[in-house]
Amino acid sequence: MVTAGVGAGGALAVGADEAPASPARNPAPGGPPAEQFHGTHQSGIATPQQRYAYFAAFDLEVGDPKGKRLSTERIATNFQHLMERWSGAAERLMRGRPAGPLPVNRPGAPADSGVADGLPPSRLTLTFGLGPELFDTIGRQEQRPRHLRELPAFSTDQLQPAWSGGQLFVQICGDDPQSISHAFRALRGRAPGLARLRWSQQGFLGRFGDATPRNLFGHKDGTANPRAGTAAFDDAVWVSGPDEPSWFTGGTYLVFRKIRMDLPKWDTSTALQQDQSIGRRRDTGAPLSGGHEFTPPDFGRTGPDGEPVIPPDSHLALVRDIPMLRRSYNYDYAFQARAEPAGEHDHHGADRPGHSHDDPLHDHAGTGHDTYDTGVLFCAYLRDPGDFIRAQQKMAAADRLNAFIQHTGSAIFAIPRAVQPGRHLAAALFPQR
């Protein structure tokens, strides 16, 4: 039923231009202010974290409808069309405006899905990125940011290809999931013929106000982050200097990891084991060496047994002082998303009452938790992905957290700087235009 007649039978205006943006409508009174699409850096990075996030990766179409390979120049042109469409739509959406008519549309079709009519922008941000493979695909190898290459394999990886990689990336954040769904639909509807969706993920944060949000292990997550507006932040995040292609100045890198948490195991370990895995107390976020959440950890401090109170293989001891902005979201999908191939521990559907279990209280297969997919959509924004690699290599080698987590998706993107009105986000890659 879903396939029957979709898009068929009508004269489709293919590639019709975006409607010109109409003057900004003020967001609903009392609503939070709109974020800015134009400027120096893309929004959604230094922006205080919104409560919801939708992440998606796309790949460019490299074949024509008959399956014939397109020329590199044609693919590069398609890419620019898509970036023009996306940049225009993103700018309008962030102001709380309709995205404009879809490029593939019937005469008489409405200019917007209307699902966000009456909703303020709710701090909507759309942040775009470019994957390593993209630069080959569009013939711009020379312009590839210097550190943009696939991440090395880490010993603890359990990556699913279906949740990894991608040539184009978008992060959509905001305080209202309906405006996010609206925005994603507007982007996705502009892709057919040019690019197709590769993966998507959705996350949330509780309404913790000014307090550090908690992850699904219950720990405050983000304590040691550099603060926007400080030199430490700018140093950690924004690319500058002569070792990068000049078009990329003011940009950054995003390392994205889908990290599953084994909550049944975590929930049945002791509070001490939990705190020692992190190196901080779950209730207050204070380091195990004492003080409050923002007291600097004292890694030399020992307990009555002569051992360091912050274990050397705790997460904190291993990854401390590695500069990056972590801007992660929690996810809770209950069951695994479709993209993951069924594994031997997948019992959903098959594993119905009456089937045999050795011991439902000790056997993972018997807990009813084995297909449960929940964890962290880990996002590190940083000037040098080498710092992520260094941190992740230390974690893979020793981190106590490893007993409770599993990296199942991975991607890396170059996040270009923002643009001025009239230019699309990747225009600097095509100086001749």
Next chain:
Amino acid sequence: MVTAGVGAGGALAVGADEAPASPARNPAPGGPPAEQFHGTHQSGIATPQQRYAYFAAFDLEVGDPKGKRLSTERIATNFQHLMERWSGAAERLMRGRPAGPLPVNRPGAPADSGVADGLPPSRLTLTFGLGPELFDTIGRQEQRPRHLRELPAFSTDQLQPAWSGGQLFVQICGDDPQSISHAFRALRGRAPGLARLRWSQQGFLGRFGDATPRNLFGHKDGTANPRAGTAAFDDAVWVSGPDEPSWFTGGTYLVFRKIRMDLPKWDTSTALQQDQSIGRRRDTGAPLSGGHEFTPPDFGRTGPDGEPVIPPDSHLALVRDIPMLRRSYNYDYAFQARAEPAGEHDHHGADRPGHSHDDPLHDHAGTGHDTYDTGVLFCAYLRDPGDFIRAQQKMAAADRLNAFIQHTGSAIFAIPRAVQPGRHLAAALFPQR
């Protein structure tokens, strides 16, 4: 990695009692008030709709760890244990309290996951239901509500068994997805050995304030609902009178349907086709016969062509005046959830650039939308599920909406009335206790 050692190696205190509830902590100042677990009717029905919802169905374990069938009396006892655990946890969670220690727990394990520490209850409600099969499984056929039987098949059904049915049901609604995730984990963690998860779904509504929320077709959805506190509402929703077992007075039925929307097709149809499918204008919600959102529709009114302006096969004309409370949520999963078996139109992963498409703009397989799963988690609360059946039969026979929707999941539950402190939600089924 996920399976290694989960719950293993520790002396587990099986079936340990819940910790006694400590005195209510006031919700964070300025936060919305907490909803009440105890009372006449369960909360989450007449409660003004919260912004997020988590729906899940469970089945009782009917075999022991060796696969041997349990006696009906043993299953009924397990069921009561679970309802006691869930009722106690729900009452605490709705007050913004920790749920209490898990029944399966190690000494030293924390009393709560802590992921909602510092969050106000945000109008959290937990609403429980009982499926038709349950009454056989626990040997209480005599007590089965009179209208509680599996729904008949409808001609347009495309149901997935993995998204349908269930013996036990929980709806968790609230304004903060992190408290909802917290609550679901607390319930699920109480099930091992007694019941296992069958399916789960998650939905949202935009922050429309006092305005009627919009569904993902962009239409206002809920306009004609009876208003809580009116006689029309009570008549439509709450069970009373002698034709039902007396324990069920003050309860209601829930019909749950997972309805996928074909957004690419909708987005490329005309505004007129869209409005005529519903019988109302998308922008204002007014009936096509004129007026504003709450003007009664005039089905006799004809246009210049002599045809009724509200088409007789529009949704509105077909289902009008059928009494029920619709309390539905939008969902947007991007890709299909795992539970659905791969069909011939599933191209995710396989359908990569370079594969052949007859026409990417006219062929559904080429839109990149074919595995996109988004729509409505339709919830009808009503005194008589026969009214739903009547409405759905009319829809299946004629509704213009059918061209754009597909029912992929279905379930029906009896929702018992609320209880007084100290009793669990299904206690009335076991009068001897």
